[in-house]
Amino acid sequence: MVQIVLIRAGATDFDEQGRIQGTLDIPLSSAGKDAVARLSEQLRTADLDALYSASCQSAVETAEIIARELGVKAKKIDALKNVDHGLWQGMLVDEVRRKHPKVFRQWQEEPERVCPPEGEMVGEARQRIAQALKKVLKKHKKGKIGIVAPEPLASLIASYLTDTDLAHRWPTVNGHATFQWIVPETEQAVASDTP
Secondary structure, rough: EEEEEEEEEOEEHHHOOOOOOOOOOOOOHHHHHHHHHHHHHHHHHHHOOOOEOOOOOHHHHHHHHHHHOOOEEEEEOOOOOHHHHOOOOOOOOOHHHOOOHHHHHHHHHHHHHHOOOOOOOHHHHHHHHHHHHHHHHHHHOOOOEEEEEEEOHHHHHHHHHHHHHHHHHOOOOOOOEEEEEEOOOOHHOOOOOOO
């Protein structure tokens, strides 16, 4: 069976400022690049067969740094896009918390039930992610692969691969330049190309 190392992308300036990034395409910050360089050293013994990244700039840059260190090629998956947070994108998390306390609390506790203004539902994002991951998992039946993604995309990927409730995985604090090993536990992840 395939083993996946889920790698959270390094931090951006927006992350460091406490802003909601969503689908905004922001590069790694200087501190983010440094953290990814340290992370790539930790992953040196991972012995990856392949490395994939989400389509955003921070994930692509993270994957490129890791790929150079590990001597593998990084491949971008266009369908792995972060959750569209609509009009919340670019806003400070504290600003959303202060202006919309009930909605923000529900977004933290039950993210699948909240749609940011002009954004997308988490369920829509999960379906898109599922289709992309099914293709990757169909190609890699065994071995070790890496997937680089920013939050909350990384939490959606982990929830899908482990077949666990998203509320238990939804990030309350963004994690950057970290990784976790996952062995897909769900038949839906590897069974077929249908949703």
